[in-house]
Amino acid sequence: MGHMMHEAGSGSGFAYFFDMWRPDFLLLAILIGYLFFRFSGRDKTAAAAVGDPSNILGKFYMVSALVIFYIGQGSPLAYYSHRLFSAHMLQQSLLYLVMPPLVYLAIPEGGWKAFLAKSWVQKRLKPLTHPLLTVFIFNALFSIYHVPQIFDAAYENVALHYGYHLVLILAAFHMWFPIFCPDHATSRLSDLQKIAYIVVNGILLTPACALIIFSDTLLYKVYYDMPLVFDSLSHYNDQQLGGTIMKIMQEIVYGVVLAYVFFAWYRKEKMKDSEEAAAYDAPQPSVRLSHH
Helix, strand or coil: CHHHHHCHHHCCHHHHHHHHHCHHHHHHHHHHHHHHHHHHCCCCCHHHCCCCHHHHHHHHHHHHHHHHHHHHHHCHHHHHCCCCHHHHHHHHHHHHHHHHHHHHHHCCHHHHHHHHCCHHHHHHHHHHCCHHHHHHHHHHHHHHHCCHHHHHHHHHCHHHHHHHHHHHHHHHHHHHHHHHCCCHHHHCCCHHHHHHHHHHHHHHHHHHHHHHHHCCCCCCHHHHCCCCCCCCCCHHHHHHHHHHHHHHHHHHHHHHHHHHHHHHHHHHHHHHHHHHHHHHHCCCCCCCCCCC
16 A cells, blocks of 8 residues: 555545545445345344334444444555555544444444354354453554554554554454443443453553654654655654554544443343332232131
């Protein structure tokens, strides 16, 4: 993706348009959306009934996820991510932190149940989605990717760049799974444990962001060898801005998910208290003594 992308503006008008707007990724997003709506429409549970608010909300989440996918992979943001490190970090924030939760929220309850009910899924999924494993893999891969030597090598090799990019997206879905899996036995986390899990994720991602923000030198040769995109934005400021964007996006997304998990837990506890109070206040059946 390296030098070919950088020279897009010097080619034909069609090549420039293709590199800036990537119709191939637009078609991929449309195809994924078509398949999702086609197969999710087969869910005949009450929660997926036509006009049901949860079904409409699920469609909204999926459309939002696909729009974010296209912005990250096919819009000018993707083009400038090869010229500006700050654009690169915004792209990664959208694809790794924002898109996966929206996809998970879009999956109908019936789809989750059908998937998790399969014996082979339970057998293979539980070992692979242990929270200690999911929280470690994504953060480790993300940090390793931003080691300057590895980052520069991946950038210069198209296959390695796309390959690592795909692995990081899969690792992001893997990391978010214990939070959004509706089956507690599979996710292994209670609601309060999910809150701790999100906090740990934030802590593990911080060192990579801090290294980028507070570094005294330019870290990534592939970027500081580039001509400046904006005269007012130096390569060093662009590097600091990139680390700051990732950290701010992380704080926003994790904060929103924390609130989502907390209020889900609060509603469950309130409902449980209401049910217990109703059971306590219900009239007890009288016991009639028989006389012999």
